[in-house]
Amino acid sequence: MANDTTYEGELDGDGLSLAIVVSRFNDSITGKLLTGAQEAVQRYGVGEHDVFWVPGSFEIPVVAKRLAGSGRYHAVICLGAVIRHETAHFEYVAGQAAEGIQRVALDTGVPCLFGVLTCDTDEQALDRAGGKHGNTGFEAVEAAIRVANLLRMFKRG
Numbered sequence: 754m755a756n757d758t759t760y761e762g763e764l765d766g767d768g769l770s771l772a773i774v775v776s777r778f779n780d781s782i783t784g785k786l787l788t789g790a791q792e793a794v795q796r797y798g799v800g801e802h803d804v805f806w807v808p809g810s811f812e813i814p815v816v817a818k819r820l821a822g823s824g825r826y827h828a829v830i831c832l833g834a835v836i837r838h839e840t841a842h843f844e845y846v847a848g849q850a851a852e853g854i855q856r857v858a859l860d861t862g863v864p865c866l867f868g869v870l871t872c873d874t875d876e877q878a879l880d881r882a883g884g885k886h887g888n889t890g891f892e893a894v895e896a897a898i899r900v901a902n903l904l905r906m907f908k909r910g
């Protein structure tokens with residue numbers, strides 16, 4: 754039998770510092786994502802968290818990059834709601850938000866969680882912002898805690 758070891762970050766927020774970037778666009782939805790995220794912060798005992806509001810999801814990556822590079826946060830949680838409403842604008846905003854957030858994570862090594870809803874309708878978004886399909890903000894904080902703790906296991910020195 755090989756010497757395999759399994760690693761998984763625990764759902765324990767003790768000692769973690771999180772940044773939450775949240776988009777003002779569609780704030781009737783993103784406000785609920787933030788509420789869910791802050792419930793998870795409380796539930797798992799996250800040491801500290803700061804909230805940063807940006808105008809729209811397109812602006813999330815540039816702010817996430819500054820926060821991830823600051824050395825102050827173990828993870829950056831990005832919250833937004835991009836609703837299709839039959840316009841091509843959706844594709845650009847949703848695509849660039851996703852691509853930008855992932856790029857920040859890979860460039861900085863700081864996990865950046867994708868809590869940006871990309872939906873056809875407000876109803877679909879509300880279902881995922883504390884409705885019948887849960888709360889993506891809550892789930893993003895859970896993922897942030899697990900990944901941050903996993904990475905802490907490999908801290909150098």
Ligand code: INI
Pocket residue numbers: 776778779808809810811812833834835836837842843846
């Ligand atoms: N921003 C969103 O977060 N969600 C949207 O649904 C949206 N739509 O549909 O336009 C949106 N647009 C604004 C965009 O994020 C920027 O703030 C704007 O383009 C200025 O750069």
